[in-house]
Amino acid sequence: MTDQTTPAPLDAPAAPLGPLVPPPPLDLDDRLTMSAAEIATAVNGGDISAVEIVGATLARIEAHREGHAYITACPEEALKRAREGPTGPLAGVPLAVKDIFDTAGVRTTYGSSIFADHVPRRTATAVARLEAAGAIVVGKTNMHEFAFGVTSQNPHWGTVANPARPGRVAGGSSGGTAAALADHQATIGLGTDTGGSIRIPAACCGVVGFKPAYGAIPTRGVFPLAPSFDTVGGMARTVADAALVDAVLTGRPAPAPRLAGVRVGVLAVTGIEDDLARLGALVEEAELPELDADLMAAFAAECAITHMAWFPRERERYGPDLRLKLDDAQGISAVRWQRGLKATWELRKRARSRLDCDVLVGPVMAIDPPPDDCWEPDVRAAMTRWTRPFNFLGWPAIAVGGLQIVGRDRDVVLAAALELEASGLVRELGV
Numbered sequence: 001m002t003d004q005t006t007p008a009p010l011d012a013p014a015a016p017l018g019p020l021v022p023p024p025p026l027d028l029d030d031r032l033t034m035s036a037a038e039i040a041t042a043v044n045g046g047d048i049s050a051v052e053i054v055g056a057t058l059a060r061i062e063a064h065r066e067g068h069a070y071i072t073a074c075p076e077e078a079l080k081r082a083r084e085g086p087t088g089p090l091a092g093v094p095l096a097v098k099d100i101f102d103t104a105g106v107r108t109t110y111g112s113s114i115f116a117d118h119v120p121r122r123t124a125t126a127v128a129r130l131e132a133a134g135a136i137v138v139g140k141t142n143m144h145e146f147a148f149g150v151t152s153q154n155p156h157w158g159t160v161a162n163p164a165r166p167g168r169v170a171g172g173s174s175g176g177t178a179a180a181l182a183d184h185q186a187t188i189g190l191g192t193d194t195g196g197s198i199r200i201p202a203a204c205c206g207v208v209g210f211k212p213a214y215g216a217i218p219t220r221g222v223f224p225l226a227p228s229f230d231t232v233g234g235m236a237r238t239v240a241d242a243a244l245v246d247a248v249l250t251g252r253p254a255p256a257p258r259l260a261g262v263r264v265g266v267l268a269v270t271g272i273e274d275d276l277a278r279l280g281a282l283v284e285e286a287e288l289p290e291l292d293a294d295l296m297a298a299f300a301a302e303c304a305i306t307h308m309a310w311f312p313r314e315r316e317r318y319g320p321d322l323r324l325k326l327d328d329a330q331g332i333s334a335v336r337w338q339r340g341l342k343a344t345w346e347l348r349k350r351a352r353s354r355l356d357c358d359v360l361v362g363p364v365m366a367i368d369p370p371p372d373d374c375w376e377p378d379v380r381a382a383m384t385r386w387t388r389p390f391n392f393l394g395w396p397a398i399a400v401g402g403l404q405i406v407g408r409d410r411d412v413v414l415a416a417a418l419e420l421e422a423s424g425l426v427r428e429l430g431v
Contacts, residue, residue, distance in 0.1 A: 069096075148325060364402050
């Protein structure tokens, strides 16, 4: 069993980046293959109605309930908003919201049984920003319980099925959002990422997930996991749509695609190094600084603090893997917690001098998506080995299928990913 307070080894092998997403099923409504930008243009121009798009999406959600992508669908609320004639850069775009975000008047469980009947009075800031741009929430997606896990095997709401790799985990903790996107049960999505929870499910399900820099998007109205590392971000089927979602969330326009002249540090061989050079990138080897074992203590201690009101008093209402993690977290001393925070600050200082490339590229995970009957604590370290360091650093990172692109600057990271998509290379990766 993996020790939850120890970072994964930095010499772990990379997982292959091969194609993940199969062709869409033959019965897929063509309207559901449209991008967010295409939907918004058509709705704003009167060429298609938001009711048509939302109705088709809700029908697919209902037909695919056995995949457990959603905890709660919102047919009445979604159709009401669609009939109101939304406008804006996301007009009529179906939005899947991870069930860790508060939504006024719509059940929000945080993936737990403790909050099974919880209906918030407020809407999280990130959700409100997307709705103000015209997006329509079609449902609240399933997730790893309380966002504390990487497989989305939820003992209360069902294991999220992976539409791209049946029989394999969908990743977590934002697994329901990734699965909904891969199965065309939404066009864009919202997730959270504290140690890889947007990027890992994006890799498992063959979609795109962008973790912005720490603090770039408010976490108001989001149930916390470890507040020093919690990050809100968008998910989509394309880099362009993910960049559009981020532009709405942050108020910053998406950058133009660019790799020419960009210094790219390769953390582990992915097979696209020659393609990067062909696109004008300056490719070189790179290596992450060594991770202090106390880093995970800071993370775990904050998780324990988050759950003080319920754990251990409500211990039996938690799932088995979460009980194990929180039991371990209870034993972390205040001194070790503070040592972990100090190690975080020191890591950020070391990275400024040692990681001087414009972007870093590598895999999202060190292993293939494991079987959906795996024991999460056994696979957790390998699945977060390449993602968690960038939560400690607070840097923006995007997962394009199994490929991860990271850097200090949001525009440089997104520009590199957009260039890969414009070149056609993303399609070769199966996204």
